[in-house]
Amino acid sequence: MTKKKEKKQKNSSQKKTYKGIVDVTRSGMAFVVVEGLDSDIMVKQKNLNSALDGDEVLVDVIRQGKSMGRMEGHVTDVLTRKKTEFTGTIQLSKTFAFLVPEKGAWLPDIYIPENSLKGAKDGDRAVVKIVAWGEKTRKPVGEIVEILDATNANDLAMKEILVESGFPLQWPKDVLDELAAMPGAGNLNAKDREGRKDFSKILTFTIDPVDARDFDDAISIRRLKNGMLEIGVHIADVSHYVQPNTALDKEAEHRATSVYLPDRVLPMLPEKISNELCSLRPHEDHLCFSCVFQMDDKAKVKQYWMGRTIIHSRHRFTYEEVQEIIQTGEGPYFEEVLLLNKLSQTLRAARFKAGAINFSSQEVRFQLDENAKPVGVKVNQSDESHQLIEELMLLANRTVAEYVSKQKVNTHPIPFPYRVHDTPDEEKMHVFAVFAGKFGYKFDATSPETIATSFNKMLTLVQGKPEQHVLETLGIRTMAKAIYTSDNIGHYGLGFPHYCHFTSPIRRYPDVMVHRILAQVLEGEAKIDKLLEKRCKHSSDMERKAMEAERAANKYKQVEYMQDFIGQTFEGIVSGVAHFGFWVETVFAKCEGLVSVHGLREDYKHSETDYALVGLRTGRRIRIGDKVTIRVVGASLPKRQLDYELVEEGSDLPPLKKGGRSERVERRDGSKKTGKAPQTKSRKKKK
Known part of the structure; x- marks a missing residue:
């Protein structure tokens, strides 16, 4: 054997193969992230072998850096595609077309044969699904899923954000076929009712936002003969309708979560499930999975029961209605509402005393007109009506997690999707x-x-x-960020040693997994799911992508809203700092924009320990939390970017008036006028 062949054979025998996730950077360089490895494996574009960002792949190490430095690899197989639908622009030829993705997407043009064009014209914006990869060319082949309406800028932007984040816009045919075979809402038969505890005669009601259509939780309350209170937390029994390994189940697992954008909801489950069969609408019998507590008037839980039930909601409350009852002591079922509020506030106080962290929270939502254009901003604070539901849901979630944590199969703990916070x-x-x-x-x-x-x-x-x-x-x-995992390290922020998500199976797939495992445990038939940790990780990843999509959509609305105020000045709060500038959130509309250091009067350095920019000449500090005055100088919808400039003392702009706004307004044609802060109109959020 020659030395050359011997060396080649030796290198081949030492070749290592790893399984990991592809991470493509903004520059186009790709890395495979392998759990347990100290450093990622670098992969050049030519060696990706059709792998895309987020795909699970097998990668061979083809080169090891000096002194055990960065490894370089070659992707040999794509195990799982993270994303199959993409947006872009159609380039049409006579008998075929290509979808050209956005610049910087690091995706090759997708070939679309003539029979998959669905009437697309040259220059159309479209969503395309990759259905195959060319055997020789290793180029993607696709079919058009939807032609986007370029005349509706908002709809186009929202759909592109969803597709970019990996959420499909339409339901696959096999899912629709399964839905068509399901019965309509309210048609419960004897088999549906079999083996369930009947709570339909007990006072039960729902409390939800005014614009909600999917009611996935309900509360029941009654006084028992022994003087104890029976409080039921009833959750829509999604797992009754979504059976394992069906097309519907696989699609729900893939989506993992509903996505809430300013003007729409992309549901995890089709509307027939989320808004009809499983929505706990009033005056209808519905199937639930329930956690029922016996407690005294001081909210001490003496015993609990869990199982499948039938409920009948008597009333549908909004949060605003419940808050009014709490404040006035008057309204439907006011005695029960006030008692539930007292119990929830007691549970809340005990939770904080036990170590939960009391971070206040507020939700900022745009008020939209009939064309989804933002006309105002509403800030929702967490009040007692929200806390009433929150505390009872927390009680149910931790009770279920604690119960399952004590169960074993062959002396081993049951793999379970805990919600943990480090x-x-x-x-x-x-x-x-x-x-x-x-x-x-x-x-x-x-x-x-x-x-x-x-x-x-x-x-x-x-x-x-x-x-x-x-x-x-x-x-x-x-x-730290809360995640789903079978490794139960507890939930630090809530102060719970055991916690899971049980209460929202309509919009979160981990809750569906919890329901199934709990049902198995209660029936004495617990099974080991070897893929559970992988499913947990996927759910955590999709939750993060949903949050990123929601942030991107909110940013789009911020830019759309502030376009009308170019040249105006606002009071703001510094919300972040970096070496290249700082971010400011306006007080009146909670819209965040960047002030570049290039527009400041002196040079600044970034101080990480002080969360500040420090002036090199004056020593002036611009720190997170500082109040500043800014002027809106740019609003780019394509980039979803707001640009502000700092209004310094001594500038030619008039001083800020009370309320945070200068009355000087610059028109887009360059002329000047005086104006007042924009008036906001309230409207019901579309779903």
Whole structure:
């Protein structure tokens, strides 16, 4: 054997193959992320072998860096496609076409044969699904799913955001076929009712947003003969209709979550399931999976029962209606509502006393006109009506998780999709503690428990003070992200050693998994799901993608809204800093834009420990939480980007008037006028 052949054979025998996820950077360079490896495997574009961002692949290491540095690889097989639908522009020839993706998408043009064009014209925007890859060319072949209406800019933008995030716009034919075979809502037969505890005669009602159409939870309440209160948390029994390994189940698992954009909801389940069969509408019998508690008047749980039920909701409340009952003591079922509120507030106080962190939360929503154009902003605070439902849902979630955690199969714990939240990162916590100390707030970081206590003390003391916004914002950023996993490390933020998601199976796939496993346990037939951790990871990934889509859509609406205020000045709060500039969120509309350092009067350096930009000449600090005045100078819808400039003291602009707005307004034609802050109109959110 020649030395050349011997060396080749030796290298071949040492070749390593790994399984991982492709991560394509903005520059187009790709890496395969392998769990357990210290560094990712670099893959050049020519060696991706049709793999795309997010795909699960097998990769061979073809080159090892010097001194065990960065490995280079070649993708040998694509195991799972993360995404199959893409948006772009049609380039039409006589008998075929290509979909040309957006610049920077790092996707080859998709070939579309004539019989898959569906009437598309040259230059049309479209959604295309990849159905095959050429054997020789390794180029994608696709079919048109939907031709997008370029005249409706908002609809086009929202759909492109969803597709970019990996969420399909339409239901596959096999899913629609399964739906067609299902009975209509309200048609419960004897088999549906079999083996269920009947709660239909017990007072039950729902509490949801005014524009909700899918009611996936209901509350029942009654006083028992022994003097105890029976509180039922009833959740739509989605798993009764969505059976494992059906087309409907596979599609739900792939989507993993519903996506909520400003003007629409892309549901995890088709409307026949989410808004009809499983929506707990009033005055109808519905199938539920329930967690029922016996508790005393001090909210101490004495015993509980879990199982499948039948309920009949007597009334559909909105949060606003319940809040009015709480405040006035008058309204439908006011005695029961007030009692439930008292129990929930007791549970809430006990939770914080036990170590939960009391971060306040607010939801910012755009008010849209009939064309989905933003005309105003509404900030929803968490009030007692929301907390009533929240605390009962938390009680059910942790009770289910705690119960299943004690069950075993052949002496082994049952794999279960826990919702976990890790303790804060030590380095981030140290930086934050030093920063909070500059405002006089002391942090005891000796243990997770003392950190939680310090956080709650600070959050109480900071209320109404100038530094409240910055400390609340940065405090949240020190926290880890909650995820789904079978490794039960507990939920730090809630202070629960056991926690899961049981209460929203219409919009979250992990809840469906929880229902199935709980049903198996209750029936004494628990099974080991070897793919559960993979499903958990996928659900966590899709949850993150849904949040990114929601942020992108909200940003689009922010830009669309602020387009009308180019040249106007606003009071804002510095919401983030970087070496190239800082972000400001306007007070009146909560719209965030970037102030570039290039537009400032002096050079600045970025101080990570102070969360600030520091002027090299004057030492002036621009820090997160600072109040500033900005002028809107740019609003790009294609880039979803707002550009602001800092209005410095001594500039030619008039001083800011009370309310945060200069009355000087610059028209788009360059002329000037005076104006008042825009009036907002309330409207019901479309779904």
